[in-house]
Amino acid sequence: MGKRRTFSGGAHPDERKELAEHSAVRKLPAPKVIRVALCQHLGAPSTPLVAKGDRVTRGQEIGAQNGFISLPTHSPVGGTVLALEDAALPHRRSGPTIVIETSSEEGGAVFEPWPEYSSRSPQEVIERIRAAGVCGMGGASFPTHVKLSPPRDKKVDTLILNGAECEPYLTSDARLMVERTADVIDGMRILAHALGVGRVFAGVEANKPEAAAALEGAGAEVITLKVKYPQGAEKQLIKAVTGREVPVGGLPMDVGVVVQNVGTAAAAAEAVRDGMPCMRRIVTVSGGGIKAPGNFDACVGTSFADLVEAAGGYSGEVVRLLSGGPMMGIAQFTDAVPVTKGTSGIVALTSREARSLSEGPCIRCGKCVDACPMGLAPCLISEAAEHSGWKSADEAGALSCMACGTCTFVCPSSRFLVHYIKRAQEAIRASKRSREA
Amino acid sequence: MAEPRLFQLSMSPHVTSPLNTRRVMLDVVTALLPALAGAIWFFGFVDSLLPVLVSVVTAVAAEYFCLRIMKRPVNAALDGSAIVTGLLLAYNLPPGVPWWLPVIGSGFAIVVAKQAFGGLGHNMINPALLGRAFLMASFPVLMTSGWQAPFEWSAPESHFETSGIPVENLQAIPDADAISGATPLRVMKDSFTMERHRGNAVRAQLASEGTYLNLFLGRRGGCIGETSGLLLLLGAIYLVVRGVLELRLPLSYLGSVALFGWIIGGPGLLQGDPLFSVLAGGVILGGFFMVTDMVTTPVTPWGKILFGFLAGFITIVIRRWGGYPEGCSYSILIMNLATPLLDRFTRPRILGEVGKHA
Numbered sequence: 001m002g003k004r005r006t007f008s009g010g011a012h013p014d015e016r017k018e019l020a021e022h023s024a025v026r027k028l029p030a031p032k033v034i035r036v037a038l039c040q041h042l043g044a045p046s047t048p049l050v051a052k053g054d055r056v057t058r059g060q061e062i063g064a065q066n067g068f069i070s071l072p073t074h075s076p077v078g079g080t081v082l083a084l085e086d087a088a089l090p091h092r093r094s095g096p097t098i099v100i101e102t103s104s105e106e107g108g109a110v111f112e113p114w115p116e117y118s119s120r121s122p123q124e125v126i127e128r129i130r131a132a133g134v135c136g137m138g139g140a141s142f143p144t145h146v147k148l149s150p151p152r153d154k155k156v157d158t159l160i161l162n163g164a165e166c167e168p169y170l171t172s173d174a175r176l177m178v179e180r181t182a183d184v185i186d187g188m189r190i191l192a193h194a195l196g197v198g199r200v201f202a203g204v205e206a207n208k209p210e211a212a213a214a215l216e217g218a219g220a221e222v223i224t225l226k227v228k229y230p231q232g233a234e235k236q237l238i239k240a241v242t243g244r245e246v247p248v249g250g251l252p253m254d255v256g257v258v259v260q261n262v263g264t265a266a267a268a269a270e271a272v273r274d275g276m277p278c279m280r281r282i283v284t285v286s287g288g289g290i291k292a293p294g295n296f297d298a299c300v301g302t303s304f305a306d307l308v309e310a311a312g313g314y315s316g317e318v319v320r321l322l323s324g325g326p327m328m329g330i331a332q333f334t335d336a337v338p339v340t341k342g343t344s345g346i347v348a349l350t351s352r353e354a355r356s357l358s359e360g361p362c363i364r365c366g367k368c369v370d371a372c373p374m375g376l377a378p379c380l381i382s383e384a385a386e387h388s389g390w391k392s393a394d395e396a397g398a399l400s401c402m403a404c405g406t407c408t409f410v411c412p413s414s415r416f417l418v419h420y421i422k423r424a425q426e427a428i429r430a431s432k433r434s435r436e437a
Numbered sequence: 438m439a440e441p442r443l444f445q446l447s448m449s450p451h452v453t454s455p456l457n458t459r460r461v462m463l464d465v466v467t468a469l470l471p472a473l474a475g476a477i478w479f480f481g482f483v484d485s486l487l488p489v490l491v492s493v494v495t496a497v498a499a500e501y502f503c504l505r506i507m508k509r510p511v512n513a514a515l516d517g518s519a520i521v522t523g524l525l526l527a528y529n530l531p532p533g534v535p536w537w538l539p540v541i542g543s544g545f546a547i548v549v550a551k552q553a554f555g556g557l558g559h560n561m562i563n564p565a566l567l568g569r570a571f572l573m574a575s576f577p578v579l580m581t582s583g584w585q586a587p588f589e590w591s592a593p594e595s596h597f598e599t600s601g602i603p604v605e606n607l608q609a610i611p612d613a614d615a616i617s618g619a620t621p622l623r624v625m626k627d628s629f630t631m632e633r634h635r636g637n638a639v640r641a642q643l644a645s646e647g648t649y650l651n652l653f654l655g656r657r658g659g660c661i662g663e664t665s666g667l668l669l670l671l672g673a674i675y676l677v678v679r680g681v682l683e684l685r686l687p688l689s690y691l692g693s694v695a696l697f698g699w700i701i702g703g704p705g706l707l708q709g710d711p712l713f714s715v716l717a718g719g720v721i722l723g724g725f726f727m728v729t730d731m732v733t734t735p736v737t738p739w740g741k742i743l744f745g746f747l748a749g750f751i752t753i754v755i756r757r758w759g760g761y762p763e764g765c766s767y768s769i770l771i772m773n774l775a776t777p778l779l780d781r782f783t784r785p786r787i788l789g790e791v792g793k794h795a
Contacts, residue, residue: 361558366736405450
């Protein structure tokens with residue numbers, strides 16, 4: 001296998017994958033009442049197509065796409081619409097949702113299945129992926145059809161399937177690659193067909209040998225990556241797999257690469273091959289505060305509380321509940337939020353696991369500088385930001401920060417480095433906007 | 438239904454590495470203890486341990502009172518950083534100094550060099566070294582004379598020469614009495630102004646294997662904590678194992694001391710002794726415990742390397758041509774002032790950045 005590929009910088013958080021990595025995915029029946037968000041993807045929320053009291057069938061489009069960077073939303077169950085209301089969501093403060101009372105989970109394949117997808121044109125395939133509401137399943141939830149439609153002047157020659165799953169605790173991608181290898185491989189071929197590229201790699205961290213072997217056995221070219229956070233971040237993954245560097249402020253397509261999560265590939269396979277819209281996903285429920293951590297195949301709209309209950313309930317004193325992993329996941333104030341297409345995991349942390357919320361002064365040790373996977377000096381940017389020195393924060397490269405949290409993780413003074421840098425980013429962007437206006 | 442559960446909100450990341458400031462400081466304290474044991478072995482309890490204790494207690498007390506006066510959380514006085522400052526200041530004093538000297542030095546280090554600038558993390562200059570510089574300027578005689586010849590407790594009658602030259606080799610030097618009581622670096626410095634034949638004889642002895650061994654073990658005159666390279670290295674290895682010490686600063690500093698010690702540290706160009714340059718004086722203490730002070734040195738990789746390199750150069754320049762036989766502490770103090778500039782001009786390359794924007 002040779003030297004494991006990676007990027008420079010990064011850190012080694014306690015993986016804690018052992019909690020859930022060997023638990024096979026359990027299919028969770030839809031709860032009695034589900035809440036489907038109309039803004040599960042990045043971009044404009046979809047426009048509701050149903051009203052209170054309407055009957056809906058599984059797979060029915062209940063929210064219409066609203067602009068290019070947007071997606072349609074489908075009902076994951078058959079049932080009755082109870083309400084259209086704004087509610088707390090895991091990835092934003094609140095947003096429009098549709099509450100549905102479940103009566104059946106039958107059917108759902110609302111599109112014509114295309115088992116012979118290669119006879120379809122790339123445009124047809126991309127259109128299907130859009131119509132099925134497929135977005136990035138790794139967490140950012142960017143509409144997939146947009147990523148598959150690079151402008152004409154960007155020549156894409158490489159597709160990288162992202163199976164790094166570098167977030168601690170999370171094992172949903174690992175289980176997917178092992179248990180639904182055929183879906184991932186079909187999806188990979190469908191995405192390659194849509195992009196018209198021949199160079200396709202699957203990047204998997206070395207701590208998932210089972211997953212790597214499964215993909216390799218099914219014919220994928222697997223690149224084994226060093227176990228290091230944030231190995232699954234796009235720019236770091238591209239650097240590790242191809243050696244190419246995405247220019248500052250640029251996109252992967254600027255170096256001819258498109259990165260897709262393995263979950264996205266599986267969703268694309270279901271959409272194109274089976275004619276099934278994107279309505280379910282695998283969610284890891286884990287953390288020291290969960291009785292029986294595991295992986296669940298749940299429909300979107302299932303509440304976090306339902307999933308926690310399926311995992312045996314809370315154990316011990318849970319101080320923080322996260323949507324996603326502990327490095328970039330979003331803290332929730334309540335478990336009454338619904339699973340969305342981007343919910344890779346639900347992590348309940350006890351006070352022993354969770355980072356304390358008090359910070360000390362910067363002792364200028366430089367550990368954040370060594371750890372930053374983007375090559376920034378987080379301590380210097382945050383120092384500037386603390387004194388509202390937006391200009392020097394900008395000069396120090398604040399806008400290149402992707403908020404991966406590695407600096408804050410390694411900081412011996414527990415400084416809120418990401419927080420300060422994000423604050424600087426907002427101020428810098430605001431001042432750039434006002435200068436343009 | 439029960440009350441809905443509420444959870445804490447906070448920014449990601451939600452986990453942290455086990456390393457914290459307090460652990461860093463306490464690891465440094467632990468790493469400095471072998472050298473303290475050595476000081477007791479070579480100079481006795483009263484002349485070494487007493488000033489060290491006085492210095493540490495003064496540092497912590499001064500920190501406590503400053504924090505009180507400024508209405509800041511006083512438990513920061515126990516974060517370990519004041520202990521490190523107190524230890525390092527005392528390690529830079531000659532053995533047997535009167536008790537009030539470390540009180541003044543340590544108090545100055547904490548109150549003026551550290552707290553007046555805003556406390557931990559905000560001081561520009563290494564507090565222990567600024568305290569030492571203050572004492573050098575105020576009490577030059579106490580600080581630069583009365584060097585004690587070390588002895589070993591196993592054989593108290595066996596005294597060593599302060600110069601580190603093995604006693605049995607002294608007869609090779611004409612008029613050897615004249616150099617007794619001087620530290621190795623003072624002897625080296627004086628050798629440059631001696632009559633040529635005698636200077637060569639002195640330098641030949643300083644560059645002998647017996648002298649190297651004495652210097653490395655600590656059988657020589659010098660400040661309380663600087664004499665034994667071996668024991669300081671033990672501490673440094675401990676810090677590396679604990680993941681606290683990163684080696685860019687110490688290696689570039691000691692490497693630079695050896696390099697320039699060889700190039701310009703001798704009577705003529707390329708006639709210096711690199712090994713002696715590293716073993717004599719305080720550069721091992723300085724290289725592993727003071728050049729590495731995180732607060733006052735650069736955060737960038739190349740900044741660290743440049744800092745060490747330039748400090749090594751200044752050390753040798755002071756040793757060869759300056760007013761003092763040792764230049765370690767002043768070289769670090771001078772470079773401390775250059776730290777913000779070094780940080781600025783050695784910013785690492787951002788991933789995907791093509792060339793540097795001016």
